[in-house]
Every structure is written in C-alpha cells, then in structure tokens.
Amino acid sequence: MKTSIILRFVILGVLWLGLVGYILTHTPFTLYIGFVIVASAIIVFVPMYKKYIRK
Numbered sequence: 001m002k003t004s005i006i007l008r009f010v011i012l013g014v015l016w017l018g019l020v021g022y023i024l025t026h027t028p029f030t031l032y033i034g035f036v037i038v039a040s041a042i043i044v045f046v047p048m049y050k051k052y053i054r055k
Contacts, residue, residue: 005052009045016044 020037027033 009048012044016041
C-alpha cells in the first residue's frame with residue numbers, strides 16, 4: 001500500500017477520533033450517541049476501505 005493512502009487513513013482517523021472525543025466530553029453517553037459514533041465510523045471508513053484496500 002502506498003504511503004499516501006496510509007497518510008489519508010491516518011489523517012481521517014485522527015480527525016474522526018478528535019470529533020468523537022469532543023462529542024464524548026461535551027455530552028452524556030447515551031445509546032443514540034453510541035449509534036451516531038458507530039454510524040459515522042461506517043460512513044467515513046468503509047468507502048475508503050472498499051476503494052483502497054479491497055480492490
């Protein structure tokens with residue numbers, strides 16, 4: 001895998017973790033918040049996985 005692809009995953013991962021951390025520190029955890037976090041991970045990372053890793 002190319003370095004540029006790994007860098008894309010890392011940058012998106014860090015941004016996503018930062019936003020998740022912000023959500024978790026500023027709102028009480030509920031099942032809805034958990035669903036939003038899981039759904040956002042699927043929306044962000046699955047298309048990239050399908051495009052770059054599983055060719």
